[in-house]
Amino acid sequence: MITLYDYLPSQNAWKVRQLFKLLDQSYQQEFVSIFEGEGHSDAYRAINPWGAVPAIRLEDGRVLSESNAILWYLSEGSPYRPVDRFEAAKVMQWLSFEADYVQTSVGSLRYWALTDKLDTRSPELIAGKRAIAERALAILDDELKSRPFIAGESMTIADISLFAYAHRANEADIATNALPSFLAWTDRIRAHRDFLAEMHPYSIDPHSSGEL
Ligand SMILES: N[C@@H](CCC(=O)N[C@@H](CS)C(=O)NCC(=O)O)C(=O)O
Numbered sequence: 001m002i003t004l005y006d007y008l009p010s011q012n013a014w015k016v017r018q019l020f021k022l023l024d025q026s027y028q029q030e031f032v033s034i035f036e037g038e039g040h041s042d043a044y045r046a047i048n049p050w051g052a053v054p055a056i057r058l059e060d061g062r063v064l065s066e067s068n069a070i071l072w073y074l075s076e077g078s079p080y081r082p083v084d085r086f087e088a089a090k091v092m093q094w095l096s097f098e099a100d101y102v103q104t105s106v107g108s109l110r111y112w113a114l115t116d117k118l119d120t121r122s123p124e125l126i127a128g129k130r131a132i133a134e135r136a137l138a139i140l141d142d143e144l145k146s147r148p149f150i151a152g153e154s155m156t157i158a159d160i161s162l163f164a165y166a167h168r169a170n171e172a173d174i175a176t177n178a179l180p181s182f183l184a185w186t187d188r189i190r191a192h193r194d195f196l197a198e199m200h201p202y203s204i205d206p207h208s209s210g211e212l
Helices: 011-023 067-074 085-114 123-143 157-166 180-190
Strands: 002-006 027-031 055-057 063-065
Touching: 002 011, 011 067, 011 085, 011 157, 055 067, 063 067, 067 085, 067 157, 085 123, 085 157, 123 157, 123 180, 157 180
Parallel strands: 002 027
Antiparallel strands: 002 055, 055 063
């Protein structure tokens, strides 16, 4: 059975939990207490050199990290990853967009806001991330005017990946009420019969006020 190295409040880890649910695939979890430094132990760095969750260990012992690479690996042969070369590349385009522009803006701002760290970040840093977040969400809204899912007519791993942080933008004090196509897309994802509604607040971890 595959092992997921997990930290419950992580939306990057939620992406993988969501895909396992869509695939109806069993897995076991090993929890990594990232705020207590477990991610930076030698043992965990052998699993993910960066020290972050999520990561997976396959039955044969090989390990893989970076949430979007894990989604790519697990989704092979499933409806959530197209086979057609161009359609698959479109999914990759949006996975890269997520990693470069959404995760690093909405994800960071949300994490700082929910763990009381905004005051310790410079106003310039926060303003820069906010500008990227707003631009990325506006692009998603614009793209989603012409199709139901970000890479085409059906839900793919690109939607799972983008949804993870983008739909929590309000927690980073980024308004989405003027983005109707974006909001309709979040509703479509939530309406999937195997949508994983269970997400976990940082407040379940008494250590989350610390720095990583
Ligand atoms: N680009 C990575 C980011 C992973 C990441 O930043 N994970 C956070 C939790 S959401 C973490 O474990 N941080 C601990 C650290 O960076 O030390 C991915 O997509 O998996």
